[in-house]
Structures are given as structure tokens and as C-alpha cells.
């Protein structure tokens with residue numbers, strides 16, 4: 001549709017959004033705690049190497065960490081590759097096929113890799129083995145020192161994000177003061193945490209629903225403040241970053257956070273590409289009370305593709321969590337360190353407030369077809385499973401990176417295919433088992449009976 005003359009294109013908005021996307025692909029915080037020298041780390045974890053020493057080290061890494069090369073690391077972390085079909089904007093310096101979330105950063109010590117989902121990797125690197133330069137060694141040593149302030153966990157299932165536990169356990173390794181000051185004593189022996197027992201994991205949030213919300217995270221516990229700023233602060237807490245260094249960085253780079261925020265709030269949901277069947281689609285009215293109302297083009301008398309367009313979304317003015325009986329561990333996990341986060345100088349500077357909640361925010365269903373497996377803990381492989389009675393939900397299923405739409409996606413039920421591709425079976429961590437704490441698949445018993453289920457799912461595909 002050509003832009004109307006009364007709505008001129010906002011070039012500043014476009015420029016800020018593009019700048020924000022560029023920051024997102026290349027983690028912008030150059031004082032970040034865990035940065036690995038791009039050159040020598042890549043050499044060590046190179047895919048094809050004939051160097052026997054390096055191969056031995058990769059085998060050792062494989063047995064200790066679960067991966068031996070950068071590609072394996074990306075797979076193990078569940079980082080999808082940037083697609084080559086233009087559907088996702090490539091950050092500068094990143095090529096199609098490279099993993100998302102493994103970002104390149106320019107630091108005063110040279111190019112570095114910043115790992116968004118940092119596992120238990122302590123690089124005791126041998127300089128001769130990796131050809132590391134002096135500057136590289138500075139980065140390694142810095143990363144290694146900062147890692148002692150990082151408490152990390154390994155996800156219970158492929159694709160789940162352990163960042164809540166990482167922030168909580170990292171806070172428990174710092175002095176309980178307003179700067180969460182780094183302290184060797186706490187680093188050596190951290191305070192006990194409820195997160196030692198809780199599995200407070202959740203699937204990574206998508207950007208495109210953030211703009212509908214007034215409380216953020218799966219449990220809606222961030223009730224005030226800019227969620228993007230909060231994300232930067234928490235990420236850095238989880239990377240062992242000195243918060244005074246971060247404050248200085250923020251003082252000089254406030255525009256970076258602003259541009260990121262503009263980008264996130266201007267992201268749209270991906271659209272289902274296939275033409276959908278031509279029969280009347282159930283409006284899923286019973287869901288609207290919790291999940292919002294979606295005005296469709298067909299109600300406005302449009303035809304074809306335009307009929308499928310969502311012309312308006314009406315989501316609750318205040319985003320309140322609802323307890324529908326789904327696994328409580330993730331929400332409970334927040335209670336352990338909410339107060340410590342609220343007390344930080346940097347939280348108060350932006351009026352960031354965390355309030356512990358029971359239950360989870362019913363997410364806007366915009367683009368929900370692309371956000372499988374379902375629920376905050378990814379415990380339902382498909383929309384069919386989510387809308388089925390408890391006893392019909394699969395107790396176990398296998399997840400993996402959805403690389404090939406033909407074999408890795410169930411179009412009818414929307415989500416993880418019931419028969420997993422061979423490649424997924426090779427990795428034991430790909431199994432999702434509802435009997436594991438934190439991965440329970442009860443609750444949300446908004447059952448849609450067999451005949452109507454297909455129609456509700458066809459409707460959800462159009463959102």
C-alpha cells in the first residue's frame with residue numbers, strides 16, 4: 001500500500017530502528033565481562049583442523065562441555081543460524097549461516113566474541129596452541145577473572161534459556177550492596193540460593209510482542225522501567241561485569257540503549273507464508289479475555305492475502321500474569337533475588353522495579369505459529385498438544401534446530417514434528433520430558449474439542 005500523503009515516512013524512526021538492529025547483532029557493550037578474543041578462540045574451535053593437539057583439546061572440550069567446535073557450540077546452545085533468504089536482517093559483519101547470539105564486539109583489545117548464552121566454559125588457554133597474541137591473552141585473562149563472578153547453569157532441554165538462574169546465581173557471588181560490588185570472598189564461596197533447587201528456565205522471549213506489554217518477562221515480573229535497559233543490566237550482571245564500568249559505558253552510550261529499544265518496539269511478527277484454506281475460521285472468542293482481540297481483514301470485507309492481515313490488536317491495557325496451573329518454578333525463581341535487583345543504583349536510575357508474581361502473562365498470540373515449542377517452559381511441542389486434554393499431551397518429545405521446513409516443522413499441528421528428524425535424535429539433551437522439574441506440561445486446560453481444534457489452529461496461523 002502506498003503511504004498516505006498525510007503520514008510521511010518517519011526517516012528518523014527508520015534510521016534509529018536500523019541502528020538498533022545493528023547493535024542487537026553485535027552485542028554493543030564493550031565493557032562486557034565475558035569476551036573471548038575472536039581470532040584465537042575461533043582458531044581453537046575451528047571446524048576443520050589437522051592439528052592433532054587442537055583435535056585432542058576439541059575432544060576433551062566435547063566430553064566436558066558437550067561441544068568441541070564453534071558450530072557444535074552454537075548447536076548445543078540452540079542458537080539458530082541466520083537464514084540466507086533475506087527474512088532476517090543480517091547484522092553488519094555477520095554472514096548467513098553464522099549462529100545468532102554469538103556476537104562480534106570491537107574492544108580496545110581487538111575483536112572479541114561475546115556469547116549471549118554463556119555455558120560453563122573456563123578457557124585455560126595455552127598460548128602456543130591458539131597462537132593467541134598478547135592482546136588476546138588480556139581478553140582471556142579478563143574473561144577468566146570475570147567468570148569467577150558468573151554462576152551459570154546448563155539448560156534442562158535444548159533451546160531453553162537459563163538466564164534467570166545465571167543472573168540470580170551471579171548476584172549471589174557479589175557483595176549484597178547497591179553496586180553488587182565484585183568481591184573475591186563471595187566469588188570463592190557464594191551465598192546459597194533458592195535457584196540451587198529450582199529449574200527457573202524459559203524459552204527466550206520474542207521481540208515482536210514486547211510492545212503490547214506493560215509487564216515484561218514470562219512471569220510479568222518487570223513492572224516498571226525500560227525492559228531493554230533492564231536486559232542490558234541483567235546480561236552484564238550475568239557476565240561478571242563491574243557495574244561501575246557499565247555505568248560509565250552507559251553514560252557515554254545512552255543512545256545505543258535507546259536505539260535498541262526503538263528497534264525492539266518496531267519489530268513485527270513473522271507471517272505464515274502459505275495461503276490458508278477458504279473455510280470460515282473460528283475467532284477463538286474464548287481466548288480473547290486473556291490473549292487479546294485481533295481484528296482480521298476478512299471482517300472488513302477484504303479478500304485473499306489482505307483478508308488474512310491482522311488490522312488491529314487489542315491487548316489488555318495492563319499486562320497481568322494469570323495462574324492457569326502451568327509449571328510454577330520459573331515464576332518462583334524470581335523471588336530469590338528480586339530485592340537485590342531493585343536495590344541496585346542502576347535499577348533505580350531507570351525506575352526499574354521487579355515484583356514477584358504467581359503465574360505467567362498470557363502472551364499476545366501475534367506470530368504465535370513461529371514461537372514453538374509452547375508455554376514459557378517449552379513443554380508443549382505443538383498447538384495441538386496445547387489445546388488437548390492433559391492426558392493426551394505427550395509426556396516426552398524431541399526438539400532440535402528447525403533448519404529444514406519440510407522435515408523439522410509440523411504444519412498441521414504447528415510446531416515440533418511428532419517424528420523427529422534423525423539428526424535431533426543423536427543429541428540426548430534434545431529430549432523434553434514432562435516429568436523433569438520445571439518442564440511439567442499440566443495447566444492451561446483451555447481444551448478445544450477435536451473438531452474445532454483444527455479451525456482454532458488455522459485461525460492462530462493467521463495472527
Ligand code: HEC
Pocket residue numbers: 218284286287288289290291321322323324326327359360361362363368371373374375376377383386444446448456
Ligand atoms: C484464563 C486465561 C487464559 C485463557 C482463557 C486462555 N489462555 Fe492461553 N495462556 C494463558 C496463560 C497465563 C499462558 C502462559 C502460561 C505459561 O507460559 O505457563 C497462556 C499460554 C498460551 C499459549 C502459549 C504461548 C507461548 O508462549 O508459547 C498459547 C498458544 C495459548 N495460550 C493459546 C490459547 C488459546 C488458543 C486459547 C483459547 C482456546 C487460550 N489460550 C485461552 C492464559 C489463558
